[in-house]
Amino acid sequence: MSIAYRSSEIPTVLIEPVIRRIRLKLGDHFIADTTHAIVIYENGGHPTYYLPRADFVAGALTATSKSEPAPLFGTKTFWSLQSNGITLPEKAWSYDGAQVGIPELGDYVTVDWRSVHWFEEDREIFGHPRNAYWRIDTLPSSRLVEVFVDGKLVARTRRAIFLFETRMIARYYFPVDDLVEGTLVPSDYTTYCPYKGAASYYHFDLDGKRHENIVWYYREPFPESSMIKGLISFYNEKVDIRVSSGNAE
Structure with missing residues (x-):
């Protein structure tokens, strides 16, 4: 299945086959395993994996009486998940595809992201699946970057x-040694990016004032972002960052 459509009534939607193996784990057991998933993009947002109902373990999906209208894909029907004594009511759903004329959509089910563990091949993925049309470029630069707080x-x-990410503002990562004022104070705050990995944060103390969580870094970024490992970055939105147009001071 590979479909893209748009009309004045229906937002931009892209449906594509997924080549990689997708598995779902509930508790200690896998409840679905497929190489025939599809991915749906809505309005350029985060992708959602849908798995064939036939590729769920027998008994893992139980039909419920709950359904509701869904303007985009037709009637939304809910399913409960079960595995080795664990029951999660109404944590999976499917669409009948009537609204968009894709009846085969009813053969696919997606699951509430936080209810199970998701795997692409043998790697667990977090946050949400990666968008195949989203990329990150990391480029070293000798341009002068100055940060003002x-x-x-x-x-x-x-x-x-310089880190360039699709539809995002540029970020600037640099060695801690290039700080000239202020103090970094470790924070317990963390975030996760499916494209870069787990980020740790610092508060920034300057002249007796604490600026909370305005600096972050990646201890172990994903290989495609390895150039930013251990470097710090300030929130552009919370400080003033000035970047020269070339090598001039």
């Missing part, structure tokens, strides 16, 4: 790694 210069570097 409350109008004060706190970092100055010509050793930044």
Whole structure:
């Protein structure tokens, strides 16, 4: 199944086959295993995997009486999940595809992301699946990057790694040694990016004022983002970052 459509009534939707193996684990047991999943993109948002009902373990899906209209894909029907004594009511759903004229959509089911563990091949994935049309580029640059907090210069570097991510603003990562003012204070806050990995954060203390969680770094980024390993980045939105157009000061 590979379908893209758009009309004045229906948002942009892309449905494509998934080549990689997708598995779902509930508790200690896998409840689905397929190489015939589809992925659905809605309005360019995060993709959602849908798995053939036939590729769920027998008894893992139980039909419920709950359904509701879904303007995009037709009637939404809910399923409960079961595995070795674990029951999760109404944590999976499917669509009949009537709204878009795709009746075969009713043969596919997706599951609430947080209810199970998702695997692509042998790697567990977190947050959400990666968008195949989303990319990250990391490029070293000798351009001068300066960071100002409350109008004060706190970092100055010509050793930044510029990170360009689809539809996102550029981020600038550089060595801690290029801080010239202020103090980094470890934070317990963390976030996760399916494209870069798990991010750890710092508060930033300057002149007696704490700026919470405005600096982050990746201890072990994914291989495609390995150039930013251990480097710090300031939130562009919370500080003033100035980047030269070339090598001039």
